[in-house]
Amino acid sequence: MKLFQVRKGQFVFYKNELHKVYSVKPMFKRSVHLYRLKDMQQVLTQASEIQLYKPKNNDTFIFYGKRYTIDENEKAEPGDYILIVKPAPDFLDHYSLNEIEKVESVEDGNVVTTRDNGVKHNEYVVMVPGKKDASQEIAYFDKSLVPEEQQLQDESISYLAEKDDTLKPVVGDIYLDVQNQTKAMIVAMTEDEVVFGHGVRVHVAELLDENRYELLYQFDED
Numbered sequence: 539m540k541l542f543q544v545r546k547g548q549f550v551f552y553k554n555e556l557h558k559v560y561s562v563k564p565m566f567k568r569s570v571h572l573y574r575l576k577d578m579q580q581v582l583t584q585a586s587e588i589q590l591y592k593p594k595n596n597d598t599f600i601f602y603g604k605r606y607t608i609d610e611n612e613k614a615e616p617g618d619y620i621l622i623v624k625p626a627p628d629f630l631d632h633y634s635l636n637e638i639e640k641v642e643s644v645e646d647g648n649v650v651t652t653r654d655n656g657v658k659h660n661e662y663v664v665m666v667p668g669k670k671d672a673s674q675e676i677a678y679f680d681k682s683l684v685p686e687e688q689q690l691q692d693e694s695i696s697y698l699a700e701k702d703d704t705l706k707p708v709v710g711d712i713y714l715d716v717q718n719q720t721k722a723m724i725v726a727m728t729e730d731e732v733v734f735g736h737g738v739r740v741h742v743a744e745l746l747d748e749n750r751y752e753l754l755y756q757f758d759e760d
Contacts, residue, residue: 710757
């Protein structure tokens with residue numbers, strides 16, 4: 539790819555694995571900042587080393603240790619994750635291309651996410667948990683190059699947590715929500731989500747996005 543074609547939010551393949559463009563900084567030699575979707579590991583690279591991919595219906599990929607399949611015909615329900623593929627946010631909403639958010643409520647196909655974003659029915663597709671029949675693998679550009687053991691590990695949140703404890707937030711951590719300029723403490727956690735004191739629930743992976751959250755205080759369990 540050429541640098542002027544690279545945009546924040548795009549899905550790309552880098553070193554055979556699916557990544558998402560986090561930011562583009564043209565003044566640097568390694569100007570493209572990526573997140574690897576399977577574990578949110580950050581990478582700095584160049585436009586010449588990535589290959590653009592536009593997600594489509596029935597694609598299946600791994601997001602933070604769990605596999606999902608895109609289904610554009612599925613009706614969103616509270617608790618579902620959505621992929622925002624055609625973003626057209628209103629003035630008070632904060633989301634962009636290929637952001638993944640959790641559905642809080644649904645009305646006539648339009649949803650409100652747990653981040654209080656209103657997303658219209660034509661802006662998103664539903665991420666159905668698991669792998670559906672005849673789905674298209676996009677977690678890897680060429681799956682035949684990936685050992686079976688790695689494939690199993692890639693779909694394991696427990697392995698992900700063991701691999702890098704620094705990625706794992708804990709109850710007591712305080713974060714700044716950058717877009718809303720609010721500070722909140724984590725008061726509860728599930729396997730892959732955190733619950734803040736004011737009731738907002740977000741995926742662990744969102745906390746790694748510096749455009750969304752900034753760690754202000756890290757609770758020391760020792």
